[in-house]
Amino acid sequence: MTAPRFDELIHAPTRLAIVSLLAASEWADFAFIRDNVGLSDSALSKQLTTLEDAGYVEIRKSFVGKRPRTSAALTAAGRAAFDGHVAALQEIVSRAGASVLPG
Amino acid sequence: MEGSGEMNDNVRADEAAQALAGIRDRQEQVINAAFVPTWFWWVLGALVVGLAAAVESGNRLVIGVGTALFVAGVLASLAWALRRAMRVQVRNQLLGWRGGLLIAGFALLTVGGSLGVAFGLNAADVPHSATLGNLFGAILLVAGGPWLMRTLRRIMLDNRSGVTG
Numbered sequence: 001m002t003a004p005r006f007d008e009l010i011h012a013p014t015r016l017a018i019v020s021l022l023a024a025s026e027w028a029d030f031a032f033i034r035d036n037v038g039l040s041d042s043a044l045s046k047q048l049t050t051l052e053d054a055g056y057v058e059i060r061k062s063f064v065g066k067r068p069r070t071s072a073a074l075t076a077a078g079r080a081a082f083d084g085h086v087a088a089l090q091e092i093v094s095r096a097g098a099s100v101l102p103g
Numbered sequence: 104m105e106g107s108g109e110m111n112d113n114v115r116a117d118e119a120a121q122a123l124a125g126i127r128d129r130q131e132q133v134i135n136a137a138f139v140p141t142w143f144w145w146v147l148g149a150l151v152v153g154l155a156a157a158v159e160s161g162n163r164l165v166i167g168v169g170t171a172l173f174v175a176g177v178l179a180s181l182a183w184a185l186r187r188a189m190r191v192q193v194r195n196q197l198l199g200w201r202g203g204l205l206i207a208g209f210a211l212l213t214v215g216g217s218l219g220v221a222f223g224l225n226a227a228d229v230p231h232s233a234t235l236g237n238l239f240g241a242i243l244l245v246a247g248g249p250w251l252m253r254t255l256r257r258i259m260l261d262n263r264s265g266v267t268g
Contacts (some may be wrong), residue, residue, distance in 0.1 A: 006114070016122060020129035023261065025191050028133070036132050064189070071258040086126065091117040096116030 004091045005084030010055055014039065015047055022057065022074040023082050030070040048072055054079055114191040126262070134232045139184060148241030150176045151217075155237040181227030197259040205258075209251050215244045 007015035010019050017037045022030055035045045056078030060071045074082065116124075150173050157169020159195065221236025 011114070011122070013125075016125065017129050019124040021133055023126075023189075024194055025131035026194050028191040032136070036129070046202065070191075082182060086123070089123050089126075089194035091116075092114055092119035093116050093123065 002080075002083040002087045003090035005081070006088040007081050007085040009050070010056070010085045012083055014043075018044075018047055018051065018072075019056065019074065019078065019082050023079065025073075027071045027073040030072065031057065033072065034058060052069060052080065054078075118161050131260065133193055134256060135192055136187070136254045137259075138256060139187075139248075141181065141249045143184070144244045146176065146180055147248075148244045150180075151237045152234065152241045155234040156231075159231050159234050160211065162262075165167050192257065194208050197262045198255065199258060199262050202258045205254060209247060213247070215241050216240060216243055226247065 010016055014037065018033060021033055021036060030041075030044065033039075033048075034041060037044065039047070048057055048059060052059055056075060058073050058075050060073065062071070064085050154169055154173040157165050157173075160166065160169075217236045217240030219234050219236075220239040224235055226231035
């Protein structure tokens with residue numbers, strides 16, 4: 001059971017979308033995140049840098065043949081922060097008496 | 104920055120519920136990206152049946168063309184699947200031991216079933232036993248592949264941490 005811990009950094013809608021994608025993955029390609037979240041390259045880079053600076057995300061750069069590839073993964077701290085944030089959101093909802101369980 | 108705060112009184116319950124729904128949707132996007140579409144199973148099935156039929160024809164030209172088509176088809180399918188797999192890797196924990204067992208069981212059933220039918224028919228002197236054995240395997244792929252994808256998807260959705268309550 002994760003302790004509720006509201007995280008303002010993660011809660012920003014764009015960052016929440018990015019972290020949610022990463023929480024379900026071992027790693028995700030830059031283009032996959034960009035296309036699924038609907039951001040420009042520069043906007044995604046900025047958000048990933050913010051998350052990286054917070055220690056929540058690890059950015060990996062590699063080459064496939066001659067093509068550079070950038071991928072991102074949640075760190076252990078990022079995963080713990082995400083789990084705590086989800087627990088905090090659930091607590092807010094449950095305090096209000098609404099159900100948060102998926103249908 | 105309130106990264107270390109426990110709760111936030113500025114967030115309303117409906118906003119929190121909306122955020123949780125958004126999280127579920129994003130995680131579902133990752134899970135959906137992991138699966139191959141139905142046509143993939145039809146292509147695999149057609150390739151193995153086609154190769155077996157070509158080999159059993161005994162005609163060198165047919166065997167050559169059939170083998171070339173099989174290799175080209177397998178390489179193209181693998182390249183397509185690999186390109187998809189390089190976009191995102193679903194968290195291993197979502198698959199869990201149930202998912203792993205299911206995949207291993209399906210692979211064993213398909214290969215074992217094909218071989219069993221082929222050898223059984225061959226022992227009974229039924230002509231084209233290899234083709235028929237592979238046809239059985241192809242039916243398993245076409246019928247079982249989409250079922251396997253649906254079941255794995257359900258397992259992964261169930262195994263999502265946090266948002267499933």
